[in-house]
Amino acid sequence: MTTFDHETRSRVQRYAGPIFSVYTDVVTMPGGGTAARDLTENKGxxxxxxxxxxxxxxxxxxxxxxxxxxxxxxxxxxxxxxxxxxxxxxxxxxxxxxxxxxxxxxxxxxxxxxxxxxxxxxxxxxxxxxxxxxxxxxxxxxxxxxxxxxxxxxxxxxxxxxxxxxxxxxxxxxxxxxxxxxxxxxxxxxxxxxxxxx
Incomplete structure (x- = not known):
């Protein structure tokens, strides 16, 4: 079985606020390609x-x-x-x-x-x-x-x-x-x- 790390190649911040921030990451995918993924980072x-x-x-x-x-x-x-x-x-x-x-x-x-x-x-x-x-x-x-x-x-x-x-x-x-x-x-x-x- 092959393991694959989803490596973040780049990140762009879209919004920064007091509770959460929003980013677009470009992430490596199985098979060798990349994909853009939007995410929020939150205080919890x-x-x-x-x-x-x-x-x-x-x-x-x-x-x-x-x-x-x-x-x-x-x-x-x-x-x-x-x-x-x-x-x-x-x-x-x-x-x-x-x-x-x-x-x-x-x-x-x-x-x-x-x-x-x-x-x-x-x-x-x-x-x-x-x-x-x-x-x-x-x-x-x-x-x-x-x-x-x-x-x-x-x-x-x-x-x-x-x-x-x-x-x-x-x-x-x-x-x-x-x-x-x-x-x-x-x-x-x-x-x-x-x-x-x-």
């Missing part, structure tokens, strides 16, 4: 499947402009603080978006969100032993977060929502299904929160 993100003592998952409904509608999602956010531990980023997003703290965080899943054009990854944590953030310490939500809806669904109902097409956000789909699978395995598939990132 974290998300949280927050599961309460009653077995309900906390979801948010938030406006997403590219699809022009509100989607059910997990509490999540960008890895935009340099050097910040990913579990700490997840805990911060959980507090900011749904006013909750977790007594326990485990690594649930790592995902490449759209590898056909982006290097973005999202690390999903399972949060349990939830408690409310005190009122005076709560984050003030702005922009799309200003009118987000927070709801709790039984985990089995959230799985059904995925299968009915009511939850379509990729991270939420992966997180809900992974949490249900982890629960079915009596949580044996969970990994430590500080497992090295992909």
């Amino acid at each position: 993100a974290v998300g949280v499947v927050a599961l309460d003592d009653a077995g309900r998952v906390v979801l948010i409904k938030q406006y997403r402009h590219p699809v022009r509608r509100k989607l059910w999602e997990l509490p999540a956010g960008l890895r935009d603080v340099a050097g910040e531990d990913l579990a700490l980023t997840a805990a911060r997003e959980l507090a900011e978006e749904v006013d909750l703290r977790a007594g326990r965080l485990d690594l649930l899943l790592d995902l490449h969100t759209s590898p056909g054009f982006s290097d973005e990854t999202i690390r999903l944590f399972l949060a349990r032993d939830l408690s409310p953030v005190p009122e005076e310490q709560r984050h003030v939500r702005t922009d799309e977060e200003a009118d987000l809806e927070i709801a709790r669904f039984d985990l089995d109902e959230a799985v059904a929502m995925v299968l009915r097409g009511e939850i379509t956000n990729a991270a939420a789909v992966g997180g809900v299904l992974a949490a249900a699978a982890a629960r079915a395995a009596d949580w044996a598939t969970l990994r430590p929160a500080d497992t090295p990132a992909i």
Whole structure:
């Protein structure tokens, strides 16, 4: 069997922004040719499947402009603080978006969100032993977060929502299904929160 390295021969930057940058790379292909491939380089993100003592998952409904509608999602956010531990980023997003703290965080899943054009990854944590953030310490939500809806669904109902097409956000789909699978395995598939990132 012959292995072939897809070597980047050239790169042109098309856009540089605060969250992602866009490039066109010319890449070698099997058979000796090359092909142009557009890609985005992204900061990456974290998300949280927050599961309460009653077995309900906390979801948010938030406006997403590219699809022009509100989607059910997990509490999540960008890895935009340099050097910040990913579990700490997840805990911060959980507090900011749904006013909750977790007594326990485990690594649930790592995902490449759209590898056909982006290097973005999202690390999903399972949060349990939830408690409310005190009122005076709560984050003030702005922009799309200003009118987000927070709801709790039984985990089995959230799985059904995925299968009915009511939850379509990729991270939420992966997180809900992974949490249900982890629960079915009596949580044996969970990994430590500080497992090295992909």
